[in-house]
Amino acid sequence: MTTLRRVTLDVLKPHEPSMLAFTERVAEVESVDGVTASLIELDQEVQNVKITAEGAGLDYDAIEAAVDGLGGTIHSIDQVAYGEHVVEERRTLQDG
Amino acid sequence: MTTLRRVTLDVLKPHEPSMLAFTERVAEVESVDGVTASLIELDQEVQNVKITAEGAGLDYDAIEAAVDGLGGTIHSIDQVAYGEHVVEERRTLQDG
Amino acid sequence: MTTLRRVTLDVLKPHEPSMLAFTERVAEVESVDGVTASLIELDQEVQNVKITAEGAGLDYDAIEAAVDGLGGTIHSIDQVAYGEHVVEERRTLQDG
Amino acid sequence: MTTLRRVTLDVLKPHEPSMLAFTERVAEVESVDGVTASLIELDQEVQNVKITAEGAGLDYDAIEAAVDGLGGTIHSIDQVAYGEHVVEERRTLQDG
Amino acid sequence: MTTLRRVTLDVLKPHEPSMLAFTERVAEVESVDGVTASLIELDQEVQNVKITAEGAGLDYDAIEAAVDGLGGTIHSIDQVAYGEHVVEERRTLQDG
Amino acid sequence: MTTLRRVTLDVLKPHEPSMLAFTERVAEVESVDGVTASLIELDQEVQNVKITAEGAGLDYDAIEAAVDGLGGTIHSIDQVAYGEHVVEERRTLQDG
Amino acid sequence: MTTLRRVTLDVLKPHEPSMLAFTERVAEVESVDGVTASLIELDQEVQNVKITAEGAGLDYDAIEAAVDGLGGTIHSIDQVAYGEHVVEERRTLQDG
Numbered sequence A, B, C, D, E, F, G: 001m002t003t004l005r006r007v008t009l010d011v012l013k014p015h016e017p018s019m020l021a022f023t024e025r026v027a028e029v030e031s032v033d034g035v036t037a038s039l040i041e042l043d044q045e046v047q048n049v050k051i052t053a054e055g056a057g058l059d060y061d062a063i064e065a066a067v068d069g070l071g072g073t074i075h076s077i078d079q080v081a082y083g084e085h086v087v088e089e090r091r092t093l094q095d096g
Helices: A019-027 A060-069 B019-027 B060-069 C019-027 C060-069 D019-027 D060-069 E019-027 E060-069 F019-027 F060-069 G019-027 G060-069
Strands: A004-014 A034-042 A046-054 A073-083 B004-014 B034-042 B046-054 B073-083 C004-014 C034-042 C046-054 C073-083 D004-014 D034-042 D046-054 D073-083 E004-014 E034-042 E046-054 E073-083 F004-014 F034-042 F046-054 F073-083 G004-014 G034-042 G046-054 G073-083
Touching: A004 A060, A004 B019, A019 A034, A019 A046, A019 A060, A019 C004, A019 C073, A060 A073, A073 B019, B004 B060, B004 D019, B019 B034, B019 B046, B019 B060, B060 B073, B073 D019, C004 C060, C019 C034, C019 C046, C019 C060, C019 E004, C019 E073, C060 C073, D004 D060, D004 F019, D019 D034, D019 D046, D019 D060, D060 D073, D073 F019, E004 E060, E019 E034, E019 E046, E019 E060, E019 G004, E019 G073, E060 E073, F004 F060, F004 G019, F019 F034, F019 F046, F019 F060, F060 F073, F073 G019, G004 G060, G019 G034, G019 G046, G019 G060, G060 G073
Parallel strands: none
Antiparallel strands: A004 A046, A004 A073, A034 A046, A034 C073, A073 B034, B004 B046, B004 B073, B034 B046, B073 D034, C004 C046, C004 C073, C034 C046, C034 E073, D004 D046, D004 D073, D034 D046, D073 F034, E004 E046, E004 E073, E034 E046, E034 G073, F004 F046, F004 F073, F034 F046, F073 G034, G004 G046, G004 G073, G034 G046
């Protein structure tokens, strides 16, 4: 049985709750060990935020529910890592 | 007898199953220790995803079967590493 | 119960107090272990400063109060990290 | 008596055998501990591949024979390392 | 009680004393463990120098006095670090 | 008595002997622990190669003799390191 | 009493003595543990060389004398480090 160890999401969130409260809520999801959120850009309505969560067995549905519950939407799943450890991706000659 | 220790694939996958379910399925292949998938780009029909799998002796056919079974196609094999350990490629003066 | 471990702020501050006094005051907030402030740019009225604070359980409100108390304003929250450890964000193929 | 510890080759190979089978065959050469192959580019006839092999005393002729035996040709030898250990090249002010 | 652990200054100094004598003098300030100075640019009158000082509890006033005493002026304070350890700033998506 | 610990040379060599034989010969020089050679560029007559040799006390004359003996010429000495250890050069604000 | 631990110089030297002999001579200065010299550029008359010397207490006058004695001139002092250890400079947001 494999487990989800890291997920990076592109999220659109309203200005309220703040990035702090938003990230704190995601960090409180049972399976999450840590979450880092970075501001990509913002306009009058929304903030575009990059969220990276790590844990030994992340419960994605609970993370998604937390984001939804705060009025956010997951715009895209940018990176996921399953397995016994996180495989660090390396640049190959095919990466632009 | 040498073994496959890391493979990086350029994969085209339908929107469903999600990148999560897709990557989880590949990570469940017997010989796979870990898989990281990154979104390269997406359009209305497909997602172009970079998949990096690591293991002590990866079963490539089983990985390919998992990708096929989920409706994906391996667009290209971008990097492979065989042997007792993974040889980390270094930039040479010939790399653009 | 999760905790705030690192926060990076974009702050506008008057020329007085100096960046030294300003940063010292933020570093004196009870929950703060360390603070690094970098000058982004300055004009005749204000200094635009990037402030990164770390601690085992940062009290954001106290940090905000310290900034306000010194005549500064938090222009944006650029990055936050909650959890048992700081999750280091990695570049993905989606980062410009 | 010095030994070859790492060699990086620019190889042109037919589409068949696959990069997997090709790299596996090179990795099976007696003196090779590990091989990483990266796709540089491909067209309808051939794949241009960067191959990096490491070992305590690489048998270059056997590597070359393996490449030839699979229908490949060594377009250029991009980097070689002889000696008691691999000397890691560093950028100098003369590198473009 | 927090302490100043690192400060990076943009300093304008006359050609005399030399960068050596200038940096040596700053390094002799009681609370300074080490100082690195780098030449940014120079013209006929002045040298523009980047000075980075580290210590367990830097006495900024004494550093400033040393710079002044040598005919230099602190053009700007570019970075300061207070606390139990130096917080290493990380690039965020907001850095140009 | 100081010793030469690393030297990086820009060498022009004929196509024969190959980069392998050429580098092997340099690595066989008594004082050389290891040599890495990288192809910079080649034309019909010559190969331009960057050679980095390391050892506890490199005999430069013997290295030069080996290069000459193989029909090569040292176009320039790009970097040398003498002393008890190799001093790693760092970028300064003066490097382009 | 503080000491000079690293100095980086921009030096103009005649073609003779060679970069080897030149660097060897500087490395033989009593207080010098190691010296790395890199070729920046050269023309018919002179070589422009970047010299980095390290030691527990470098005698700058002796280094300068060695350079002068070999027909070289110190074009500029690019970086100096005084103190109990070498303070590694970090990029700040003010570096171009």
